[in-house]
Amino acid sequence: MAVQKLPLAKAINESLRTALDTDPKVLIMGEDVGKLGGVFRVTDGLQKDFGEERVIDTPLAESGIVGTAIGLALRGYRPVVEIQFDGFVFPAYDQIVTQLAKMHARSLGKIKMPVVIRIPYGGGIGAVEHHSESPEALFAHVAGLKIVSPSNSADAYWMMQQAIQSDDPVIFFEPKRRYWDKSEVDTEAIPGPLHKARVVREGADLTLAAYGPMVKVCVEAAAAAAEEGKSVEVVDLRSMSPIDFDTIQTSVEKTRHLVVVHEAPVFYGSGAEIAARITERCFYHLEAPVLRVGGFHAPYPPARLEEEYLPGLDRVLDAVDRSLAY
Amino acid sequence: MTVESTAARKPRRSSTKRVSAKKPQRSEPELVQLLTPEGERIEHPDYSIDLTPDELLGLYRDMVLTRRFDAEATALQRQGELGLWASLLGQEAAQIGSGRALRDDDYVFPTYREHGVAWCRGVDPTNLLGMFRGVNHGGWDPNTNNFHLYTIVIGSQTLHATGYAMGVAKDGADSAVVAYFGDGASSQGDVAESFTFSAVYNAPVVFFCQNNQWAISEPTERQTRVPLYQRAQGFGFPGVRVDGNDVLACLAVTRDALERARRGEGPTLVEAFTYRMGAHTTSDDPTKYRADEEREAWEAKDPILRLRTYLEKQGLADAAFFEELEAESESLGKRVREAVRAMPDPDQMAIFENVYADGHALVDEERAQFAAYQASFAEEGK
Numbered sequence: 001m002a003v004q005k006l007p008l009a010k011a012i013n014e015s016l017r018t019a020l021d022t023d024p025k026v027l028i029m030g031e032d033v034g035k036l037g038g039v040f041r042v043t044d045g046l047q048k049d050f051g052e053e054r055v056i057d058t059p060l061a062e063s064g065i066v067g068t069a070i071g072l073a074l075r076g077y078r079p080v081v082e083i084q085f086d087g088f089v090f091p092a093y094d095q096i097v098t099q100l101a102k103m104h105a106r107s108l109g110k111i112k113m114p115v116v117i118r119i120p121y122g123g124g125i126g127a128v129e130h131h132s133e134s135p136e137a138l139f140a141h142v143a144g145l146k147i148v149s150p151s152n153s154a155d156a157y158w159m160m161q162q163a164i165q166s167d168d169p170v171i172f173f174e175p176k177r178r179y180w181d182k183s184e185v186d187t188e189a190i191p192g193p194l195h196k197a198r199v200v201r202e203g204a205d206l207t208l209a210a211y212g213p214m215v216k217v218c219v220e221a222a223a224a225a226a227e228e229g230k231s232v233e234v235v236d237l238r239s240m241s242p243i244d245f246d247t248i249q250t251s252v253e254k255t256r257h258l259v260v261v262h263e264a265p266v267f268y269g270s271g272a273e274i275a276a277r278i279t280e281r282c283f284y285h286l287e288a289p290v291l292r293v294g295g296f297h298a299p300y301p302p303a304r305l306e307e308e309y310l311p312g313l314d315r316v317l318d319a320v321d322r323s324l325a326y
Numbered sequence: 327m328t329v330e331s332t333a334a335r336k337p338r339r340s341s342t343k344r345v346s347a348k349k350p351q352r353s354e355p356e357l358v359q360l361l362t363p364e365g366e367r368i369e370h371p372d373y374s375i376d377l378t379p380d381e382l383l384g385l386y387r388d389m390v391l392t393r394r395f396d397a398e399a400t401a402l403q404r405q406g407e408l409g410l411w412a413s414l415l416g417q418e419a420a421q422i423g424s425g426r427a428l429r430d431d432d433y434v435f436p437t438y439r440e441h442g443v444a445w446c447r448g449v450d451p452t453n454l455l456g457m458f459r460g461v462n463h464g465g466w467d468p469n470t471n472n473f474h475l476y477t478i479v480i481g482s483q484t485l486h487a488t489g490y491a492m493g494v495a496k497d498g499a500d501s502a503v504v505a506y507f508g509d510g511a512s513s514q515g516d517v518a519e520s521f522t523f524s525a526v527y528n529a530p531v532v533f534f535c536q537n538n539q540w541a542i543s544e545p546t547e548r549q550t551r552v553p554l555y556q557r558a559q560g561f562g563f564p565g566v567r568v569d570g571n572d573v574l575a576c577l578a579v580t581r582d583a584l585e586r587a588r589r590g591e592g593p594t595l596v597e598a599f600t601y602r603m604g605a606h607t608t609s610d611d612p613t614k615y616r617a618d619e620e621r622e623a624w625e626a627k628d629p630i631l632r633l634r635t636y637l638e639k640q641g642l643a644d645a646a647f648f649e650e651l652e653a654e655s656e657s658l659g660k661r662v663r664e665a666v667r668a669m670p671d672p673d674q675m676a677i678f679e680n681v682y683a684d685g686h687a688l689v690d691e692e693r694a695q696f697a698a699y700q701a702s703f704a705e706e707g708k
Binding site (some may be wrong): 065071075 | 464467468475477479485492523526679681688
């Protein structure tokens, strides 16, 4: 299979399968990842094919999952752990921030931590409380971690390969409402660098920067804007730590307008960081302040309100209009 | 030659029996002891030990040198050479006994107070002082001596030990892992989770809890309503309380737990019942929360004194031995003192080193900016 059209979840599944197949040190760990194949079936069939020693159903304890993954990494393994939902990661926050992120530095480089933490994140699936959150900024703030999020199946496949090969801990945020979206994956392609952003739609008047689930919304917004004669460029950031500011800068120097879009709350979000840095880099190119579209400073609302909470097409277009009219 | 040979070892009672045998709960729990505070050698039905005179003298030497190193570090803090020191005073037997039970291929996950265990592992004592001086956060290579970096956040390392032990089992190796922690850590969720994971996966790990009675100012009663070793029962593995000031008992009990792990029988919780004779750290003032009488009572159970009494009574050590050891102690103190004073401050650019293994664009950018900023002063100075 070289080129296939796969749902995003299946692309990750294939990527994990490839990793298990090629590197005996790769382990899959998490709650329900074995027989069940994960609540989203991302690890479907892997335990059956690679056994319980490599695809490990863990006790229901997130700190324990990450803490033991650290120990396994110290022993030479490359654990890929699943946190079942975004809102469940916080019991593991201490192990991630205090231990995982700092181990390389405090050992003066003698210990490497090749641990991948997979987190299905974001809203839009009508879930109950704590199942729709976007906590990426809480991790991006921490030195020692790398944070990525794919927006399509090809990236899901290749970015997972690269995350597993990385000697640094990588938090892999999976846009859960895109799990079922199909797109082409070429498993024999030569992927670009893991932390490089990509222009997914070219435009001349304004740049939309987004990642994960919001890339699709931004591409749709760009198409809608085009109908009104506005040429909008869309940058898929792919990585939230590090952020590829060069690609955003190049785009903004051309379009002179930037709107950053994410599901996470705007306050202290990655949009704030991008706005500050791009303002520094492109001060004389900008014709409007960098605008942000994202979640509100409120708990993620009950499912019946999430369409209002999530930045949809209209809220993105509203920001496009405000920026261009500035 | 062996100094003494104990009766052939009785079959071990099952773990469940061992724990459930303790009733009523409020009675004083059984304490494994092989050497009394008075220096009398006694037998225990489940644990025996046979040591050569050299081995006994070795344990004594380890404890004396560890205490001397510890005293030197405290002095260095008082002199401003270290920012902080966490003394192990009083816990030498627990650390040397358990540390000398280890094989080279075993792996240790320490707290920040395991200076005696580090000594047993062959870690250069001066390596331990870098973090307390503020020149690094540890920095030694854990794989050189199979001794992980000191972990400061309480209890976190018990999960690392468990994961490492899971890896040992996956590799089919017969090494064992020891997770050190204290009575305060026993309240941490990570410790409970490490008990769960190690039990469920039957991981070859020994949980060595030094119950030194105090978590800074909080007594053990603030952490638990049952003797700590009994916690193991609820997780499905054996727990045992050992006299933590008895180096022979600590050695015997840890050896036994390690062998159990090697045989694939899973984790054991060892509670070494001991006492923190000093302050929590050099920043602490124990007079605020505990009575002198308590410390005095524990002084009578001193781990070094009781072994010395035994060695002298048995005629295993003469004045020359103690004199030589005294001289060795002093030279260790001198070596440590000189090494600490000679420890250079790190280069300022070290801030940006080793943040990532594979690099990070932001770190590179900030490093360059900071270097340019620093260089600007040199320009001005011209």
